[in-house]
Amino acid sequence: MTDEHLPAPWTKPSASQEANGAAPAGNGASSDSPRHDEVQPVGNETLTRVVTAIVTIAPFVGLGLAAWQMWDGLLRTSDVIVFAIMYVLTGLGVTVGFHRLFTHRSFKTYPAVRAVLAVLGSAAIEGPVVSWVADHRKHHAYSDRLGDPHSPHVDHGNGLRGVLEGLAHAHVGWLFIHTQRGSHRRYAPDLMADPVVAWVDRTFLYWALAGLGAAFALGYAIGGSLRAGLTGLLWGGAVRMLVVHHVTYSINSLCHFFGRRPYKTGDESRNLAWLALPTFGEAWHNNHHAFPTSASHGFGWREPDISAVVIRVMTLFGLAWDVVRVPEERRQRKRAVQASA
Ligand SMILES: [Zn+2]
């Protein structure tokens, strides 16, 4: 909301909202409530909830099996390698692909690279790319106000109970509640019009399954046995899905609750340093809300941002260009403006 490089109308749904951009978080202002056509209708709500429940609970079953396996001394190097490969690939698919490329257009690349990143992000099983992007753009448009699909601060009451309910909603509860999901037509028309991305979106289920198949194949290839394939599926599939999910979800919950706020963004976004490495840089979330289109969320070496390093390497190999950068003086100017405010 506060970036000069705002790319498209979905980041500013109305003039009244823009004027209210610096309003205190969690006020639930009704004057700039989301319009009906901004909310994505869900076809089969019960089925969607059941599938979401399976995808949410299955990794915990996997974790139980994995814990038992560790207890039994069965965890092998091949499992750790498969987990690491799958975690990095699907995690970067979400951070570099779904978030920085598709949602915020922080850089440009070839259609083939867009396809690869869309596929890797889909394999994280956080939903098809178009809905992921639509929800996230709506989150930026209404950050911590009524209309935000996953704010821990809106409509959860006061006291400890309100805090816990808010965090639970922002972390995972919002996936089961379909009242504030971003309309695809309103928030992601560019991706629906992109033949490559639209195709990966339509074939989401295959990529989700392919990610699990890849974990099995990697385990088999590295460990050399069917058993290694199955434990690879457990670690590189179920456990990886659990960890990627909850690390990603922590951005929505913890990074709107705990941490530092170097920039006044008019919302509750925060920088949570200890979460920066596992989230590949996404935990510099206050920086990100201050400069949403910036390819780097971490500013300077004190704020490690693996996704930004990946984009930089892609640039060196000619695989990324028109990378959006925020010069230091612009960051200083923003801090100076708020210091004098
Ligand atoms: Zn946020």
Ligand SMILES: [Zn+2]
């Ligand atoms: Zn974002």
